[in-house]
Amino acid sequence: QQQVKQSPQSLIVQKGGISIINCAYENTAFDYFPWYQQFPGKGPALLIAIRPDVSEKKEGRFTISFNKSAKQFSLHIMDSQPGDSATYFCAAIKNGKLTFGGGTRVLVKP
Amino acid sequence: NAGVTQTPKFRILKIGQSMTLQCTQDMNHNYMYWYRQDPGMGLKLIYYSVGAGITDKGEVPNGYNVSRSTTEDFPLRLELAAPSQTSVYFCASSYGDAWGVGYTFGSGTRLTVV
Numbered sequence A: 001q002q003q004v005k006q007s008p009q010s011l012i013v014q015k016g017g018i019s020i021i022n023c024a025y026e027n028t029a030f031d032y033f034p035w036y037q038q039f040p041g042k043g044p045a046l047l048i049a050i051r052p053d054v055s056e057k058k059e060g061r062f063t064i065s066f067n068k069s070a071k072q073f074s075l076h077i078m079d080s081q082p083g084d085s086a087t088y089f090c091a092a093i094k095n096g097k098l099t100f101g102g103g104t105r106v107l108v109k110p
Numbered sequence B: 001n002a003g004v005t006q007t008p009k010f011r012i013l014k015i016g017q018s019m020t021l022q023c024t025q026d027m028n029h030n031y032m033y034w035y036r037q038d039p040g041m042g043l044k045l046i047y048y049s050v051g052a053g054i055t056d057k058g059e060v061p062n063g064y065n066v067s068r069s070t071t072e073d074f075p076l077r078l079e080l081a082a083p084s085q086t087s088v089y090f091c092a093s094s095y096g097d098a099w100g101v102g103y104t105f106g107s108g109t110r111l112t113v114v
Helices: none
Strands: A004-007 A010-014 A019-025 A033-038 A045-050 A056-059 A062-067 A072-077 A086-094 A097-100 A104-109 B004-007 B010-013 B019-025 B031-037 B043-051 B054-057 B064-066 B076-078 B087-094 B109-113
Touching (some): A004 A086, A010 A019, A019 A086, A033 A062, A045 A056, A072 A086, A097 B031, A097 B043, B004 B087, B019 B031, B019 B087
Parallel strands (some): A010 A104, B010 B109
Antiparallel strands (some): A019 A072, A033 A045, A056 A062, A062 A072, A086 A097, A086 A104, B004 B019, B031 B043, B031 B087, B064 B076, B087 B109
């Protein structure tokens, strides 16, 4: 059963634009919600993470918005750059174990 | 520091063959994990370990076995390979913290079963 659902599967954005990726979860007992960035041929790397008692977290051009009542969270990439072209995974963690969303392939066109 | 090292990077197996995917970490992490990533999909947990001598099943354990005799090593064994096991396999390690910031992934093993 998929406990974290992610959309869209892919998106194309112009350089300087905003990329928005959405996730929804089904288990209310998750401890934390990280986002991972993966480049081709590499393993995922932590990008940014948020606790369930916080509604928003910003690090540079990356912002997580979290809606606990709706069980939804999203990643916003502001001023998207070609170097941001990668696959992004939302995830939820419980007891040290990560559950991943299906991933979103982001392409930033120059 | 090497972090999490996986070998081999690529492998082609015939149906019914067996192999071991190696994973070692040098960060003294207690927790280690094996995930598989199918094309266009997220990572699914196969097995995990919270310390030497302790292993447990994840979401998709069928067809795999693991052992954890040392803190550093966490090999994944495939017995009787099947085409459904064609995937990219990632090993990861962490301190087991609640927020996942300590997770480090290896660069993956791409396995094809023909």
